[in-house]
Every structure is written in structure tokens, then in C-alpha cells.
Amino acid sequence: MKSYDSIVVGSGIAGLTTARILSQHGKKVLLxxxxxILGGSLARFRVEGIPYDVGFHFTGGFNDEGTGVLDSILSLLGVRDRIHPIYFPREANHRMIFPKSGFEYIVPCGTEIVRQQLKRDFPHDAAGLDRYFTRFMEVIDNTPTLEVSGFDEFPAPLEADRVTLQSVLDECISDPIVQTVLAGLCMCYGTPPNEASFSTHCRACYGMQESLARVEDGGDAFVDALVDVLRNDRVDIRTRCTIAKCEDVKQRKVGRFVLSDGSEVSAETCIFTIHPHSILSVLPEENTSKAFRERVRDFQATNGFFTLYGTVDEMKEKGPATLASILPDTDLNAMLTCNSSEPVDGPMMVLRSPEKGSDGPVNTVTALEVAFPQTIEHWAASKLKRRAPEYYEYKRLRTESLVSRMKQFIPECRDMHVIDSASTLTYRDYLHNPDGSAYGIRQKMGQFNLFGRLPLVNIYAAGQSAILPGVLGAMTSSFFVCRRILGHEVFREYLSGKTCVSSARS
Ligand SMILES: Cc1cc2nc3c(=O)[nH]c(=O)nc-3n(C[C@H](O)[C@H](O)[C@H](O)COP(=O)(O)OP(=O)(O)OC[C@H]3O[C@@H](n4cnc5c(N)ncnc54)[C@H](O)[C@@H]3O)c2cc1C
Structure with a gap:
């Protein structure tokens, strides 16, 4: 039986990050x-030689000076020079379109700039906007984990952890459009404003609000860079393989892991970076309490997306990427909750991005419409590429609806040519995620997520459902779990940049 210091389960950004931090410290790791394929939601796919991202379209955390939290994380991992951010235009970070009222609002970059612009454009809410942004910045100033130096300690609870985003909006803002402009980025973590705490919203959005960037070669840039260093660190990587059973549990420690290929390994620690419901299915029932299992089962999924992938001919030469949202309503609580088993026109984010196709530069379009697995549950038992004709009819109708709205409200998408589409079932099956959600579990106020050490002492959980979703949230969770495994002193030294980043094993 081969033995490892750590097994990391799942090769999304959280798994790759965890494996890298541990291998940087000389640990013998099995991924x-x-x-x-490796990379989870970050791995790109190609159709007709055109690359498309699945779960990485933009992020906060980079800045021009190279001092953003993501700059620092990637530097610690030794891959910063392999990742090239491309910033969205600062004056037009996000265009929000409200077809019902015929209103359109362009949100710029920079929290203070957004505050001043909103006060100018919505003077009736000026005083409330000041109150909102003061509270927003209080959360940011009291969240040390928004910088790498703060990864040393988990943030102390704040008053803003105990109030919902919606209650703060209601206290400060009377205009529903302003509320939606302020809360709209909750579509990037999938929890409605009446369920998310105010602090969750501030932490999830601050980076994107300060500077929004995509990355050259998209999610593949992260995956390729991290897999290269892991191979160099001689991490054992096995695809099409998982943990089938945890055996020999003594004093709450798993002694032997039976893998799906029949082999067995032992490890001092095992870190799951997969969906909490999938973790639960592997943990031995007799070693976990009923209360624990019920808590995990009760976690609710975030929304998923119905996605269109296409191209536009316009802007032949390289232009900047742009982000627009079409919001059928201002009520984000209703729009992020499944209220009907029939598909409805949901809010959608449309990203136009210049990419390198195999035949030269191409302008891609990715349109992500909020969707829920409940609307396609009649096909839940079906498998990829073997679904009923009615499912393809559902996809055709959704495609028609999305294209018609994009052509009507986003002039640059008038000549959009659709290349492919994905439903929540597609995501479920490609990403091996049990519910097709985009962001794992909802980050509900007062909820205890699966994060850090679990009831079995050598089993840990990280990943997008642990603290916050998104590339940054998933990576941050990996740092915290590694801190626990490596010990605070070693970890503090690592954060200071003093640890030699090449593997002690090579
Ligand atoms: C459509 C969509 C758009 C998104 N857009 C953005 C965006 O623009 N910006 C952003 O920051 N975030 C975005 N996200 C969210 C982001 O992709 C995720 O939060 C993040 O990538 C999650 O990383 P992870 O490592 O936690 O999980 P995942 O990427 O889901 O990785 C988990 C891995 O574990 C594997 N796995 C599952 N079960 C097992 C098992 N039993 N054994 C072994 N392996 C297993 C899976 O195959 C997968 O490779 C988006 C997500 C989606 C779906």
C-alpha cells in the first residue's frame, strides 16, 4: 500500500492550490x-478551434501594481508570471440593462467612484448611498483575509455577518434600481440578497468592484501553470479516480483509503475540494453524527446557468472585453429563486471577449442565464449526449429566447452566431457536481459550511462551498486548510515569502 502525506480530492482551482501549497512544503501528495481532464470548472473547451471558458469569465483581485490579493496568491504559488490579466474598461466595468423600464446603467470601476456616480445620478438616495458605502467599507476594513497577509488568521465575527444584504439595502436605499445595481453582483455567488449576509456580499464583490479582469487563455492559464509546477514537484496525479471508501477508522482517524480503481493508499491527511454532498457520500456513516449529516444534506444549491457560446463578427480587430447584464426585473430575490418548474426568462450576464482561435483572433460571446435544475428535472436521470428529444427542444427554445434578448438589448450582439449551449445538466455531468449548481452551496447567513477539519480528524474540506465561491474564494479556502495542516509558524513563514517555493522533494 502506497503511503502519502496528503490526498487531495478534486483538481479544480481549490484542489490544485491545496496540492501546490503542500508540495511546496515537501509533502508527498496524491491528487x-x-x-x-484536470482543472474542474476552470478547464476550457474548444469548438471549431475556438476556446470557451466554463467557470471562469472574470475576477477581481488583480491590480496594475501587481499588489492585488490574486497577484500575491499566485506569486506565493510560484505561477504569477504565467498569468496575464486583461482589465475591463475602468469607465464601464458592467453595463446593467433593465428592459422593463427601458433603463440602462453603466457601473464604473472603483468603489468610491461608484459611490459618487450613484449619488450624482440618484440624488434622492444620496444620503442612503453614503450610509450603504460606509457600512460596506467597514466590512472591507475589518476583513484582513482580503489581503494575503491576513490569511494568517480567520476574521473575527462582525455585526455585518448577522444582517442580510437585503435588510441593509432596505434600510439605506429606496429606489429598486439602485438596490439592484448595488446587489447585482450576487449573481456571481448565487445567493439571493435576503439570504446572504451583508458581509458575504461585501467580501465577494469588493475585488470585482475595484478592478475587473479576465485572463489571457482564461481558466486554462491557471490550470496549465499549476499542473506544470505540480508535475515538477512530482505530485502523483490520477484522473478518472476517486476515493470509494474510507477504512480502518481508529480514534476518528481514517487509516486506509480505498480508491475507485481498487488500489489502496494511506495518508496522514485527506482534503476534499468537492461538493459537500459528495463529501458526505464518502465519509463512513458510523463515524459521523446524524446532526452532522443532516446539516450537510440541508445545504441548498445555488442557481446554475443556461449558457450560450457563440461569436460576433463585429469588432474584427482586438477590442476590450465587455460585461453586460440583462435584468428582466429588479427583484433579485425572486430572480435567484426557483419559483416555477417551467423555464422563465431569467437575468443573464453576457461577456464579449477577444480570444485566440485556431484560425486567428475571434470575438467570442458567452451568455449566462440564471437557471435551476428543477426546470429540467424530468431529464435528471439521463446522461450526456443521450437525452430525450424534448430536452433538445428545451435547449432550442432557451437559445431562441436568449438570442432574441441579446439582439434587442445589446447592439454588439446583433450578428451573434451560436456555436454551443449548456444546461444545468451539462454542468452537473461535465463537472461531476451533484446538482448542476454554478457555485456549490448557497452562502446563507448563519450557516456553518463544511470547511476545515471535519469530524474525522485527518479529513478536511476546502473549495468553493467552504468560504466563498469563485476563483478567489476557492483558493482562499485552500490557504486556510493548509495553514491548519502545516501549522501556524510554518504557514506564517510561507506567507512572508521566505519559504523556498521549489519543492523540497525535487
Ligand atoms: C458557469 C459558471 C460560471 C462561473 N463564472 C465564474 C467567474 O467568472 N469568475 C469566478 O471567479 N468564478 C466563476 N464561477 C465559479 C468558479 O468556477 C468556482 O467557484 C471555482 O472554480 C470552484 O473551484 P473548486 O476547485 O472549488 O471546484 P470545481 O472547479 O468544481 O472542482 C472540483 C473538481 O472535483 C472533481 N470531483 C468531483 N467529485 C469528485 C470525486 N468524488 N473524486 C474526485 N474528483 C471529484 C470535479 O470533476 C472537479 O474537477 C463560475 C462557475 C460556473 C459553473
Whole structure:
């Protein structure tokens, strides 16, 4: 039986980050991935030679000076020079379109600039906007984990952890459009304003609000860079492989891991970076309490997306990427909750991005419409590429609806040519995620997520459902879990940049 210091389960950004931090410290690591390719939601796919991202379209955390939290994280991991951010235009970070009222609002970059612009454009809410942004910045100033130096300690609870985003909006803002402009980025973590705490919203959005960037070669840039250093660190990587069973549990410690290929390994620690419901299915029932299992089962999924991938001919030469949202309503609580088993026109984010196709530069369009698995649950038992004709009819109708709205409200998308589409079932099956959600579990106020050490002492959980979703949230969770495993002193030294980043094993 081969023995490891750590097994990391899942090769999404959280798994790759965890494996890298541990291998940087000389640990012998086994990385297990259920899919045939590495990278999880970050791996790109190609159609007709055109690259498309699945779960990485933009992020906060980079800045021009190279001092953003993501700059620092990637530097610590030794891959910053492999990742090239491309910033969205600062004056037009996000265009929000409200077809019902015929209103359109362009949100710029920079929290203070947004505050001043909103006060100018909505003077009736000026005083409330000041109150909102003061509270917003209080959360940011009291969240040390928004910088790498703060990864040393988990943030102390704040008053803003105990109030919902919606209650703060209601206290400060009377205009529903202003409320939606302020809360709209909750579509990037999938929890409605009446369920998310105010602090969750501030932490999830601050980076994107300060500077929004995509990355050259998209999610593949992260995956390729991290997989290269892991191979160099001689991390054992196995695809199409997972943990089938945890055996020999003594004093709450798993002694032996039976893998899906029949082999067995032992490890001092095992870190799951997969969906909490999938973690639960592997943990031995007799070693976890009923209360624990019920808590995990009760976690609710975030929304997923119905996605269109296409191209536009306009802007032949390289232009900047742009982000627009079409919001059928201002009520984000209703729009992020499944209220009907019939598909409805949901809010959608449309990203136009210049990419390198195999035949030269191409302008891609990715349109992500909020969607829920409940609307396609009649096909839940079906498998990829073997679904009923009615499912393809559902996809055709959704495609028609999205294209018609994009052509009507986003002039640059008038000549959009659709290349492919994905439903929540597609995401479920490609990403090996049990519910097709985009962001794992909802980050509800007062909820205890699966994060850090679990009831079995050598089993840990990280990943997008642990603290916050998104590339940054998932990576941050990996740092915290590694801190626990490596010990605070070693970790503090690592954060200071003093640890030699090349593997002690090579
Ligand atoms: C459509 C969509 C758009 C998004 N857009 C953005 C965006 O623009 N910006 C952003 O920051 N975030 C975005 N996200 C969210 C972001 O992709 C995720 O939060 C993040 O990538 C999650 O990383 P992870 O490592 O936690 O999980 P994942 O990427 O889901 O990785 C988990 C891995 O574990 C594997 N796995 C599952 N079960 C097992 C098992 N039993 N054994 C072994 N392996 C297993 C999976 O195959 C997968 O490779 C988006 C997500 C989606 C779906």
C-alpha cells in the first residue's frame, strides 16, 4: 500500500492550490480527479478551434501594481508570471440593462467612484448611498483575509455577518434600481440578497468592484501553470479516480483509503475540494453524527446557468472585453429563486471577449442565464449526449429566447452566431457536481459550511462551498486548510515569502 502525506480530492482551482501549497512544503501528495481532464470548472473547451471558458469569465483581485490579493496568491504559488490579466474598461466595468423600464446603467470601476456616480445620478438616495458605502467599507476594513497577509488568521465575527444584504439595502436605499445595481453582483455567488449576509456580499464583490479582469487563455492559464509546477514537484496525479471508501477508522482517524480503481493508499491527511454532498457520500456513516449529516444534506444549491457560446463578427480587430447584464426585473430575490418548474426568462450576464482561435483572433460571446435544475428535472436521470428529444427542444427554445434578448438589448450582439449551449445538466455531468449548481452551496447567513477539519480528524474540506465561491474564494479556502495542516509558524513563514517555493522533494 502506497503511503502519502496528503490526498487531495478534486483538481479544480481549490484542489490544485491545496496540492501546490503542500508540495511546496515537501509533502508527498496524491491528487485525485474523477474526470478525465484536470482543472474542474476552470478547464476550457474548444469548438471549431475556438476556446470557451466554463467557470471562469472574470475576477477581481488583480491590480496594475501587481499588489492585488490574486497577484500575491499566485506569486506565493510560484505561477504569477504565467498569468496575464486583461482589465475591463475602468469607465464601464458592467453595463446593467433593465428592459422593463427601458433603463440602462453603466457601473464604473472603483468603489468610491461608484459611490459618487450613484449619488450624482440618484440624488434622492444620496444620503442612503453614503450610509450603504460606509457600512460596506467597514466590512472591507475589518476583513484582513482580503489581503494575503491576513490569511494568517480567520476574521473575527462582525455585526455585518448577522444582517442580510437585503435588510441593509432596505434600510439605506429606496429606489429598486439602485438596490439592484448595488446587489447585482450576487449573481456571481448565487445567493439571493435576503439570504446572504451583508458581509458575504461585501467580501465577494469588493475585488470585482475595484478592478475587473479576465485572463489571457482564461481558466486554462491557471490550470496549465499549476499542473506544470505540480508535475515538477512530482505530485502523483490520477484522473478518472476517486476515493470509494474510507477504512480502518481508529480514534476518528481514517487509516486506509480505498480508491475507485481498487488500489489502496494511506495518508496522514485527506482534503476534499468537492461538493459537500459528495463529501458526505464518502465519509463512513458510523463515524459521523446524524446532526452532522443532516446539516450537510440541508445545504441548498445555488442557481446554475443556461449558457450560450457563440461569436460576433463585429469588432474584427482586438477590442476590450465587455460585461453586460440583462435584468428582466429588479427583484433579485425572486430572480435567484426557483419559483416555477417551467423555464422563465431569467437575468443573464453576457461577456464579449477577444480570444485566440485556431484560425486567428475571434470575438467570442458567452451568455449566462440564471437557471435551476428543477426546470429540467424530468431529464435528471439521463446522461450526456443521450437525452430525450424534448430536452433538445428545451435547449432550442432557451437559445431562441436568449438570442432574441441579446439582439434587442445589446447592439454588439446583433450578428451573434451560436456555436454551443449548456444546461444545468451539462454542468452537473461535465463537472461531476451533484446538482448542476454554478457555485456549490448557497452562502446563507448563519450557516456553518463544511470547511476545515471535519469530524474525522485527518479529513478536511476546502473549495468553493467552504468560504466563498469563485476563483478567489476557492483558493482562499485552500490557504486556510493548509495553514491548519502545516501549522501556524510554518504557514506564517510561507506567507512572508521566505519559504523556498521549489519543492523540497525535487
Ligand atoms: C458557469 C459558471 C460560471 C462561473 N463564472 C465564474 C467567474 O467568472 N469568475 C469566478 O471567479 N468564478 C466563476 N464561477 C465559479 C468558479 O468556477 C468556482 O467557484 C471555482 O472554480 C470552484 O473551484 P473548486 O476547485 O472549488 O471546484 P470545481 O472547479 O468544481 O472542482 C472540483 C473538481 O472535483 C472533481 N470531483 C468531483 N467529485 C469528485 C470525486 N468524488 N473524486 C474526485 N474528483 C471529484 C470535479 O470533476 C472537479 O474537477 C463560475 C462557475 C460556473 C459553473
Amino acid at each position: 485525485l480527479e474523477k474526470a478525465s
